Amino acid sequence: MTRAHQRIGAAVGLAAALLLGMAAPAGAASLTDDGVWFGPELDWADDGPDGYRDRLGETPAVYAVRVSYPLDARSIAEWDRAATQVAAQGAALEITLEPSTDLDALTDNDAAELNTRLERYRTQSDAIQLVRFAPEMNGSWVSWGQQPTAYVRAFERVADAVHAGASGAETVWSPSYGAGYPFERADGRLDDLTVRDQVALDTDGDGLITEADDPYGPYFPSADTVDRVGLTMYYFGKGEAAAAAGRDVPLETNTAPEDGEVAARLAERWGYTGGQRESFYDRFAVGERKPLVLDTGALYDLDRGGDTELAVKQGWWRQVLAELPAHPLVTGVTWLEVVREEAEAGGQEVDWRATANGELAAALRADLESSGLIRWGPVTTVVTAEQGSAATVQVRQGGASANEEMNWITGSAAVLAVAFLASGIVGRALPKWRYDDTSATRDLRIDMIRGFVIVVVVVTHIEVTSPFAFASLKVVGAITGAEMFVLLSGIVLGMVFPLAAARGGEWASAVAAWGRARKQYLVALAVTLLIFAIGFLPFVDTSAVTTFTDRGTGEGGSGDSGRVYDLYPNAERLLDYPPPWYAVRQLLLLEMGPWPISIMGLFVVLSLAYPALMWLIKRRLWWLVLVISWGLYAVHTLVPGAVRLTSQFDALFPLAVWQVLFTHGLVIGYYRRQIVRALTTLPGKVGLGVFVVGYAGFLVYLWAGNAYGFTPVPFPADLYASLYDTGYQRIFLRWGRLLDLPLVLVCSYTVLTVAWKPLNKSMGWLWIPLGQASLYVFIVHVFFVLAVANIPGLDRGSLWQGTLIHSVVIGLILFMVRKRFLFSVIPR
Numbered sequence: 004m005t006r007a008h009q010r011i012g013a014a015v016g017l018a019a020a021l022l023l024g025m026a027a028p029a030g031a032a033s034l035t036d037d038g039v040w041f042g043p044e045l046d047w048a049d050d051g052p053d054g055y056r057d058r059l060g061e062t063p064a065v066y067a068v069r070v071s072y073p074l075d076a077r078s079i080a081e082w083d084r085a086a087t088q089v090a091a092q093g094a095a096l097e098i099t100l101e102p103s104t105d106l107d108a109l110t111d112n113d114a115a116e117l118n119t120r121l122e123r124y125r126t127q128s129d130a131i132q133l134v135r136f137a138p139e140m141n142g143s144w145v146s147w148g149q150q151p152t153a154y155v156r157a158f159e160r161v162a163d164a165v166h167a168g169a170s171g172a173e174t175v176w177s178p179s180y181g182a183g184y185p186f187e188r189a190d191g192r193l194d195d196l197t198v199r200d201q202v203a204l205d206t207d208g209d210g211l212i213t214e215a216d217d218p219y220g221p222y223f224p225s226a227d228t229v230d231r232v233g234l235t236m237y238y239f240g241k242g243e244a245a246a247a248a249g250r251d252v253p254l255e256t257n258t259a260p261e262d263g264e265v266a267a268r269l270a271e272r273w274g275y276t277g278g279q280r281e282s283f284y285d286r287f288a289v290g291e292r293k294p295l296v297l298d299t300g301a302l303y304d305l306d307r308g309g310d311t312e313l314a315v316k317q318g319w320w321r322q323v324l325a326e327l328p329a330h331p332l333v334t335g336v337t338w339l340e341v342v343r344e345e346a347e348a349g350g351q352e353v354d355w356r357a358t359a360n361g362e363l364a365a366a367l368r369a370d371l372e373s374s375g376l377i378r379w380g381p382v383t384t385v386v387t388a389e390q391g392s393a394a395t396v397q398v399r400q401g402g403a404s405a406n407e408e409m410n411w412i413t414g415s416a417a418v419l420a421v422a423f424l425a426s427g428i429v430g431r432a433l434p435k436w437r438y439d440d441t442s443a444t445r446d447l448r449i450d451m452i453r454g455f456v457i458v459v460v461v462v463t464h465i466e467v468t469s470p471f472a473f474a475s476l477k478v479v480g481a482i483t484g485a486e487m488f489v490l491l492s493g494i495v496l497g498m499v500f501p502l503a504a505a506r507g508g509e510w511a512s513a514v515a516a517w518g519r520a521r522k523q524y525l526v527a528l529a530v531t532l533l534i535f536a537i538g539f540l541p542f543v544d545t546s547a548v549t550t551f552t553d554r555g556t557g558e559g560g561s562g563d564s565g566r567v568y569d570l571y572p573n574a575e576r577l578l579d580y581p582p583p584w585y586a587v588r589q590l591l592l593l594e595m596g597p598w599p600i601s602i603m604g605l606f607v608v609l610s611l612a613y614p615a616l617m618w619l620i621k622r623r624l625w626w627l628v629l630v631i632s633w634g635l636y637a638v639h640t641l642v643p644g645a646v647r648l649t650s651q652f653d654a655l656f657p658l659a660v661w662q663v664l665f666t667h668g669l670v671i672g673y674y675r676r677q678i679v680r681a682l683t684t685l686p687g688k689v690g691l692g693v694f695v696v697g698y699a700g701f702l703v704y705l706w707a708g709n710a711y712g713f714t715p716v717p718f719p720a721d722l723y724a725s726l727y728d729t730g731y732q733r734i735f736l737r738w739g740r741l742l743d744l745p746l747v748l749v750c751s752y753t754v755l756t757v758a759w760k761p762l763n764k765s766m767g768w769l770w771i772p773l774g775q776a777s778l779y780v781f782i783v784h785v786f787f788v789l790a791v792a793n794i795p796g797l798d799r800g801s802l803w804q805g806t807l808i809h810s811v812v813i814g815l816i817l818f819m820v821r822k823r824f825l826f827s828v829i830p831r
Contacts, residue, residue, distance in 0.1 A: 038378025039327055040064035041371060042094065043340035043357075044298070047081060052088045053573050053585050055340065058358040060368050062380035065095040067135075067337060072100035073113040074120065086124050087550075087569035093381020095131035096124075097175070097296075097337075100161070102137055102146065106153035114164035121170035127552075127567035129384035132170060136161050138177040138298075139235050140222050143186040144346070149193060151203045151221040162228035175296060177233025181218030181283070182274025215277055223287070232287045233296040236268055237339065237355075238319045239347045240302045240309075254348045257309035260301070265322035269330060288332040295332050299323055300339030300355045304348050316357055317366050324374045389654040390568060405727035406709070412731055412743070413702040419750040420699035423692070430757035438759035446498065446675070447771060448755040451763070452748070453491050454770025457777040458813060460484035461784045464599045465791050465812060467805030485602060486736070486744055488777070489661055492606070493668020498675055500617045509621070513614030520610035522830050524593075526782060527603040531596040534789070535574050547792030548597035548785060549574075570651070571595045593650040599785045604652035606778070609665045616669055625670045632666040635659040660736050664744070691749060698746060702726075769817060776820045779831040783819065787812045 042063035043055055056062050068085035070078035082098060089096045100117070102109060117134075124130045137147045140154045147154060162174045185193060185204070193212055196204070206217040223229075240257050267273035271282040281290075288295040301319035303312045320338070327333055339355040358364035371377045430437065438448060459475040463484065466472070475484075503512040538545035549571045574595055576586035589595050593604040619628050638645050639659035646659040671678060681687050708715030709723040730739025755762060763771075773780050791797070791808055798804050819825075 037334075039333065039376050040095070040335040040382065041337070041377050041379075042066050042335075043338050044069075044099075046341040046343070047085055049579060050340070051573055051576055051586075052092050052094070054576065054583050055358060056092065057585055058361075058364045060364070061371075062092050063094055064378055064380045064382045065097060065133075065335060065337060067097040067099060069099040069101055071103040072117070072136075073104070073109065074116055075103075079120065082120070084575065086128065086130060087386075087567070088572065090128035090130060090384075090386040091569065091572055093383050093385035095133065095382055097133040097135055099135040099138060102157070106137075106147055106150055106157040109157045109160065111160060111164070114161050117161065118164040118168035118170065121165065121172045122168050125170040125172070128386045129566070131383045132172040133175050133231065133296075134161065134165055134172050135175040135177055135233065138175075138233065139179040141178040141181065141184060141218050143193075149185065149196070149204070150200060152197070152199050154222055155224045158224045159228045162224065166228070173230035174228060175231045175233045176222075176224060176229045176287075177235060177296065177298065178219050178222055178283075179235040180237075180268060180274075181271070181279070182268075184214055184218035185212050185216065214275065219283060219286070226291050229291070229293060231296055231334075232283075232291070232293045233298055234283055235298045236265075237299060238264070238301040238315075239345075240304070240315055241347075254302075254304060254307065257303055257307055257312070257315055259310040259314040259318040260322060263322075265319070265326050266329075269326055284330055284332070288330075293332070294334040295330075296335045296337065297323065297333050298337050298339070300357070302345060302348065302353050302355055304351060304353045306351065312354070312359075313363060313366060316363060317370065320357065320367060321370055324370060324376065327374070327376050386566060386568060387572075389651070406724065408731065409702075409723065409727045410706065412727075412739075413699075413706045416699040416702050416743070416746060419746055420695050422754050423695045423750045426753045426757045427688075433758075436758050436760045438756045440679075440756075445495075445775075447763070447767075448752055448759070449491060449494060449498075450774035451755055451767060451770045452487070452751050452774065453495075453777045454772070454774030455766075456484045456487045456491065457773050457780045458770070460488065460781060461787070461812065461816065462809055464784065464788050465809065467791070467797070467799045467808050468802050469805035469809045471809045471813075472805065485656065486664060486740060487747065488602075488781070489605070489609075489656075489664040490668045490744060490748070492609075492778075493665040494672035494675070495668075496613060497617070497620070497669040497672020500621070500669075500673060504617075504621070509614075509618065512617075516610060516613045519830060520607050520613075523603060523610060523778075524607045526829055527593055527596065527600070527607065528590065530600060530603075530782065530785060531590065531593070534597045534785070535571060535577075537789070543793055545597075545789060548599060548789050551598050570598050570601075592648075593652065596651055597785050597789075599788050600782060601652045602656050603782070604648075604650040605656045605658065605661055608648070608650075608658055609662065612662075613669070616666060617673070620669060620673050625674070628666050629670065632663050636663050663736075663741075691753075695746060695750060698742060769813070772820050773817060776826075776831040779820065779826065779829050780816055782829050783816065783825075784812075787816070 042065035044067040045051065045055060047068055052063075052066055055066075066085065066089045068082060070082050072078070074082075086096055121132055121134070124132065136158050137145070137154060139145055140148055140150075142148045147157075158174075158176065165172050165174055193204075196212075201212070203221045204212045204216060206220060207215050209215070238260055240254055264273055269282060269284050271279040284295065287293060299319070301316040303315050305312075323336060327336075338357050340357065342352060342354050342356065344350055345353050356363070357367045440446075458471075462469070462471040462475045500512065503515065507515075534545055534548060537543055538549065549569070551568045551570060552566070572595055573583075573586040573589055576583055577590060579586075593607075596603075616628055619625070635646060636659060639657055646657075647653055648658055652658075682691055705715050705718060705723040705726070707713075708718075708720065714720040715722070726739065730737045731743075733740075791812070794808075797808075
C-alpha cells in the first residue's frame with residue numbers, strides 16, 4: 004500500500020466507537036462504564052499491530068485501516084490483512100472508506116458488497132467494526148470534500164446497507180475541525196459547486212461561503228444513519244491560534260501547543276476569527292446523543308528546530324487526556340501513527356508517531372495509564388494463529404455427532420479384534436505367508452504401517468470426497484495419522500540407534516541426529532517462506548494453507564464455526580528493510596507456517612532430544628525416560644500451559660503431551676526383539692488377546708446398551724454417550740486415543756506378520772516406499788494441498804473428481820519417491 008493510499012489523516016475514531024452500549028444519553032458515557040478506548044491509525048505498509056503493541060507495551064483497544072471504495076482486489080487485501088492482525092489482539096477495527104470515484108457514482112451494489120465483507124469478518128473473527136465513510140468531507144483537500152448533497156446521499160446509502168446487514172458494524176460520521184473553513188484558500192474547491200450545494204453551504208444566507216458559515220451542519224446525514232460521530236483534530240505544530248487553520252501558513256519551527264488549546268477547540272473557540280454559536284461536541288455528541296471518536300495526533304518535523312519532539316507530542320496528548328472527564332461522550336481517542344508528507348510542512352515528510360522511539364512510547368504509556376481513563380484490549384474475541392493451529396485438527400468433513408464418532412471407533416475396534424483373532428488361525432493354516440523376521444536393519448512391517456499412515460495424512464489434508472477419504476476419516480477409528488506417525492518415528496529411531504552407535508559411536512550418532520534436526524528445521528523454514536513467496540504469484544491463492552477456517556467441530560465447538568485464523572502472522576513485515584525483530588522471531592521460532600506441516604516443529608524438538616533419551620535407554624534407564632515422560636504429561640493435564648512453547652505446533656501438538664508417543668516409540672524400537680519375544684510366548688499371547696478382545700468387547704458392550712436401550716451393568720447407562728468427550732476427542736490426546744494406538748499397532752503388526760506375503764504383494768508396492776520416505780512425503784504433500792485448492796471449478800463433493808484427485812496425487816508422490824526427487828535436500 005502506498006503512502007498516497009494511506010494519507011489523510013486521522014482515522015481511528017474507532018476507538019470510541021467501540022463502546023458498544025453507548026448509543027445513548029450523555030449520562031451513559033463509557034468513560035464511567037468501560038473506559039476510553041485508545042488506539043492508533045497505522046501505516047499498514049510499514050507497520051503492524053504486533054509492532055505497535057511491542058513499542059507501546061500495551062494492547063490497544065482499536066486500530067484503523069484506510070481502504071479505497073468501492074472495494075477492489077487491493078482494498079480487500081489491505082482490509083483482510085488488517086482484520087486478521089487486529090483479530091489476533093482482540094481489538095476493534097475501524098475501516099475508513101475513501102471514495103475513489105465521484106460520490107454520485109457510488110451504487111447500492113457497492114454498499115451491498117461492503118456489507119457482505121463486514122458480515123464475513125464478523126463471522127470469521129467476531130469482529131467489532133466501525134465504518135467511517137469519507138471523513139473530513141467538509142475539507143477542501145479530499146476529492147469528496149465540500150459536496151454536501153452528494154455526500155449525504157452516499158453516506159446514507161452506505162449506512163442503510165450496513166444497518167440492514169448482520170455484521171453489527173456501526174457507522175461513523177467524522178468531519179474535520181472547522182477552524183479555517185471553508186479552506187478555499189488552499190485548493191479553491193468551491194468554484195465548481197452546484198446551485199443546490201451553494202445554497203446548502205451558505206448557512207447565514209449572505210450569498211457567500213465564508214468562515215461565518217456552519218462548517219459541519221450541511222454535511223450531517225440523517226441522524227438515524229449515524230451511530231457515532233467523529234472529529235478529526237490534529238496539531239500541526241504551529242502554536243498560536245492565528246496559525247492554526249489553513250495550509251497557507253507554513254511550518255517554520257516545531258512549537259509545543261499552548262496551554263488550553265484542546266479545551267478551546269472542543270469549545271469551538273480556537274483558530275476562528277468569529278465565534279461559533281455551539282461546539283461540535285454539544286451539537287452532535289450531546290445534542291444528537293451520539294458517542295464521539297476523537298481522531299488526533301501531533302506533527303513533528305525532524306528537519307526543523309524548535310521545541311523537542313517529546314514537548315510537542317506529549318504536550319498535545321496530555322491536553323487531550325485532561326479534557327476527557329469534562330467530555331464524557333468522547334469514548335475513544337485514536338492517534339495518527341504514520342510518517343507522511345504534509346502540505347503544512349511545505350510538502351516535506353513529517354512524523355506523527357507517538358511511539359517512534361522508546362522515550363516517546365514510554366511517556367505515552369505512562370500518561371495513558373496515569374489518567375486512569377483508558378481501557379486496554381482485548382475488547383472482543385482474540386483470534387490468534389495459535390488458536391488456528393489448534394483448530395486444524397478438525398480433519399473430519401461435516402459435523403458428525405459424538406455418538407456417530409463413537410460408533411465408528413467401536414466398529415473399528417471390533418474389526419481389529421476379529422482380525423487379531425483370525426490371524427492366529429491364518430498363522431497356523433498358512434505358515435508360508437509369514438514375515439521373515441531375520442533382518443537386523445529394518446522391519447518392513449513398520450514401513451508398511453508408516454506408508455499406510457502417511458497416505459491417510461495426505462488424503463485427509465486434501466479434502467475431497469473419495470473412497471480414500473471415507474477410509475481415512477472413518478475406518479481408522481479414533482486415531483489420526485499424526486499419533487501413529489509420531490509413535491512409529493520413535494520406533495524406527497529406537498531400532499536404528501544400536502546400529503548407528505556400533506558403527507560410529509554414541510557421539511557420532513548424536514551429532515548425526517542433531518544434523519537431522521537442523522535439516523528438518525531448515526526445511527520447515529524453507530517451506531514456510533516458499534509458500535509465502537508463492538502467494539505473490541498472480542492467480543495463486545495460498546489461503547488454503549496459510550489460513551484455516553473453523554468447521555465448528557474443534558475445541559471451541561459450533562460457536563467458532565466460520566472463524567478464520569491467519570497462520571502467517573506478520574509475514575508481510577518480513578519484507579520490510581530491515582524486518583522488525585518480532586516478525587523475524589516468529590519465523591525463526593516457527594510461529595508461522597502452513598497448517599498441513601505444523602507438526603514439523605515437534606519433530607525438530609524431539610530430534611534434538613533424541614540423543615539424550617537414547618543415552619539413558621542404552622543404559623537400561625528406559626524406566627526413568629518413561630517416568631519423566633509421564634510426569635510431563637501429568638503436569639500438562641493438571642496445569643495446562645505450564646510447559647509450553649511459542650512455536651505453532653505446540654498449540655496442536657503440545658510437546659508435553661505428544662512426547663509420550665515418541666519416548667514410548669524409542670523404548671519399543673530399542674527393545675523391539677525382546678518385546679516381540681515376550682509377546683509371542685503363551686502368556687504374552689494371552690495377555691495381548693485379553694487386551695484386544697477385552698477393550699473391543701468393552702466398547703461393543705457399551706454400544707449395545709446405548710443402541711438397544713439396556714443398562715450395561717456395572718456401568719452407568721449414559722457412559723457410552725460420554726465416552727467421546729472424555730476420551731476420544733480429536734483435539735486432545737486422552738486415554739481413549741492412547742488405548743487405540745496400541746490396539747491399532749498390535750493388530751496391524753500381527754496381521755502383517757502372519758499374512759505378509761499376500762498383503763505385501765497387494766499393497767507393498769505403494770505403502771513400503773512411501774513409509775520409508777514418510778517424512779519426505781509429509782513435507783512435499785503441502786504443495787499438493789495448495790495445488791488442489793487452486794484447481795478452478797473443482798467440486799469437492801464430487802465422488803469421481805475426488806477419487807481422481809486423490810489417485811493422481813498419491814501416484815505423483817510415489818513417482819517422486821521412486822525417482823528420489825530432492826532426496827538430497829528434503830529429509831526422509
